[in-house]
Amino acid sequence: MSPVTLETDRFVHGAWGEAAHDLEWHPGRPLNIGWHCSDRLCRLGLGEKPALLWEDHQGNARRYTFDDLRVLTNTMAEYLRHAAGLHPGERICLFLDRVPELYFGFLAILKMGGIAQPLFSAFGDDSLWTRLDNAGTAAVVTQRKHLGKVRRARERLPELRAVIVVDAGDLALAPGELALDLERLPRVERFAGHATEAEAPSVLHYTSGTTGQPKGAQHVHLSVLGQYLTARRVLDLRPDDVYWCNADPGWVTGTSYGIIGPWANGITQAVLDAGFQSDRWYAFLEKYRVTVWYSAPTAIRLLMRDGSELARRYDLSALRHLASVGEPLNPEAVVWSRETFGRPFHDTYWQTETGSIVVANLPGMEVKPGSMGKPFPGVTATVVDPQSGEPVGQPGRAGLLALRPDFPSIIRSYWRNPEAFAAKFRNGWYLTGDRASIDGDGYFWFVGRDDDVINTGGHLVGPFEIESAMLEHPAVAESAAVAKPDPVNMEVVKAFVVLKPGREVDDELELEIMNTLRKRLSPLAMPQEIAFVPSLPKTRSGKIMRRVLRAQEWGEPVGDLSTMMED
Numbered sequence: 001m002s003p004v005t006l007e008t009d010r011f012v013h014g015a016w017g018e019a020a021h022d023l024e025w026h027p028g029r030p031l032n033i034g035w036h037c038s039d040r041l042c043r044l045g046l047g048e049k050p051a052l053l054w055e056d057h058q059g060n061a062r063r064y065t066f067d068d069l070r071v072l073t074n075t076m077a078e079y080l081r082h083a084a085g086l087h088p089g090e091r092i093c094l095f096l097d098r099v100p101e102l103y104f105g106f107l108a109i110l111k112m113g114g115i116a117q118p119l120f121s122a123f124g125d126d127s128l129w130t131r132l133d134n135a136g137t138a139a140v141v142t143q144r145k146h147l148g149k150v151r152r153a154r155e156r157l158p159e160l161r162a163v164i165v166v167d168a169g170d171l172a173l174a175p176g177e178l179a180l181d182l183e184r185l186p187r188v189e190r191f192a193g194h195a196t197e198a199e200a201p202s203v204l205h206y207t208s209g210t211t212g213q214p215k216g217a218q219h220v221h222l223s224v225l226g227q228y229l230t231a232r233r234v235l236d237l238r239p240d241d242v243y244w245c246n247a248d249p250g251w252v253t254g255t256s257y258g259i260i261g262p263w264a265n266g267i268t269q270a271v272l273d274a275g276f277q278s279d280r281w282y283a284f285l286e287k288y289r290v291t292v293w294y295s296a297p298t299a300i301r302l303l304m305r306d307g308s309e310l311a312r313r314y315d316l317s318a319l320r321h322l323a324s325v326g327e328p329l330n331p332e333a334v335v336w337s338r339e340t341f342g343r344p345f346h347d348t349y350w351q352t353e354t355g356s357i358v359v360a361n362l363p364g365m366e367v368k369p370g371s372m373g374k375p376f377p378g379v380t381a382t383v384v385d386p387q388s389g390e391p392v393g394q395p396g397r398a399g400l401l402a403l404r405p406d407f408p409s410i411i412r413s414y415w416r417n418p419e420a421f422a423a424k425f426r427n428g429w430y431l432t433g434d435r436a437s438i439d440g441d442g443y444f445w446f447v448g449r450d451d452d453v454i455n456t457g458g459h460l461v462g463p464f465e466i467e468s469a470m471l472e473h474p475a476v477a478e479s480a481a482v483a484k485p486d487p488v489n490m491e492v493v494k495a496f497v498v499l500k501p502g503r504e505v506d507d508e509l510e511l512e513i514m515n516t517l518r519k520r521l522s523p524l525a526m527p528q529e530i531a532f533v534p535s536l537p538k539t540r541s542g543k544i545m546r547r548v549l550r551a552q553e554w555g556e557p558v559g560d561l562s563t564m565m566e567d
């Protein structure tokens with residue numbers, strides 16, 4: 001039996017009833033995110049309203065209305081279903097930079113009943129292959145610049161039938177590779193879509209844990225109730241807003257709040273397909289007169305580093321609401337944004353698994369700098385004792401942050417990994433894997449992660465993946481990857497390596513190991529430092545104690561080693 005307990009009645013009369021009402025959904029009726037984010041808005045008369053204001057790093061700009069969104073996603077859905085021969089329920093990966101086809105492709109996959117599997121386009125060979133292999137992906141939509149990686153992965157992926165290239169031009173394609181030129185395809189006014197059930201799988205996002213390969217968090221179409229309502233209430237979206245979410249749709253923030261939440265609300269989104277640069281970002285905020293901005297602590301710290309003076313050179317007067325997610329938001333960042341932008345960043349907390357914001361500083365609520373805020377109405381959150389699994393029930397006492405798994409956007413499973421999914425639940429609570437405390441006013445305070453996952457610049461990196469890649473170098477006998485403090489990214493990866501007997505440390509070897517990793521992982525997972533050590537601390541049963549290494553990096557007490565040795 002699934003540990004997720006959904007009482008559909010709550011989606012009609014309870015806290016989520018407002019979303020169901022607005023989206024005109026009733027239990028038992030079909031529900032399709034792709035349709036909700038495009039066709040429905042056209043029906044409501046928003047067809048001519050801009051949906052996407054897109055710009056890339058070279059300054060190329062494009063503008064699409066909701067009617068364009070409707071027709072282009074229809075066109076792409078038709079293509080995927082009929083030209084590419086893909087079926088409802090099949091996993092279709094989007095391996096693209098933030099080009100318009102990524103946004104259209106995401107909704108198109110959902111429209112035709114496929115499962116969208118967005119992957120960060122900077123992933124290297126191993127990171128890509130592992131996730132496609134686990135998902136049994138049927139097709140990858142990509143662009144020329146990433147085709148080499150996809151081709152190499154495909155050699156070892158018998159289930160991968162089609163590779164679709166959105167900018168193939170005159171490129172010679174191999175069998176099974178298709179060119180999709182969206183602008184040239186006949187526009188499909190009506191897509192005889194797959195009327196998906198509310199509980200039909202929608203999105204598969206991969207997320208890392210301490211052990212094993214990344215897990216595919218599987219969401220359903222019903223999640224739109226959560227994304228719709230939280231986007232409206234937490235991000236404070238209003239009809240005339242121009243909204244900018246910095247996140248790449250390779251990560252959950254980039255889909256839940258970079259596609260679904262805002263578009264289900266009929267909001268105009270601005271998208272910048274370019275890396276971070278303070279002046280570039282300010283110019284973008286100014287040019288599009290962005291009113292609501294959803295960003296991340298690492299980006300804010302980078303902006304702080306470049307100073308308020310720079311910000312003052314731009315007209316940012318349109319900004320009305322600021323929110324942040326992904327890592328603890330430092331109190332200084334809240335104070336700085338108040339001084340610089342005239343308003344504070346509002347911290348929000350959630351995870352790939354929760355699908356939508358679960359704890360937040362709602363607009364109008366008193367912000368306690370450093371606190372994540374309070375549970376979103378409709379979400380029951382608490383802090384449980386790690387031993388008993390029961391709520392600690394005492395203000396200020398830290399424990400495991402836990403949620404009742406009864407809100408629409410909570411994941412329904414980890415793809416092909418029911419054991420890992422079952423392990424996330426205890427006494428009817430979903431355990432987030434984070435530690436937190438609740439103060440006397442009901443505000444939640446983040447303490448830290450309860451596992452060895454590294455949060456670098458808001459991106460989770462699992463030690464297992466890095467360590468596996470490191471072991472592929474012939475000189476490496478053992479390795480451990482842990483978080484090391486960093487002023488901008490909060491954490492960066494530090495690797496510890498034990499070499500095989502007879503191998504000596506030198507610069508060349510270090511470079512070789514780095515190159516091994518670079519090809520296989522993403523830039524985020526690259527260690528900032530490699531320490532060559534004679535041995536690693538281990539439990540008696542031989543498990544590497546990353547906690548000991550981590551504590552050393554943070555100058556924290558290592559804790560009671562005798563009990564850890566008993567593990």
Ligand code: WTA
Pocket residue numbers: 207251252253324325326327328329347348349350351352353372432433434446449455458459460
């Ligand atoms: C961390 C991103 C502190 C936390 C949406 C969580 C945070 C993980 C916050 C999820 C916050 C997210 N304060 N930590 N406001 N928001 N985290 O799955 O450890 O990529 O479990 O989802 O990021 O990261 P994920």
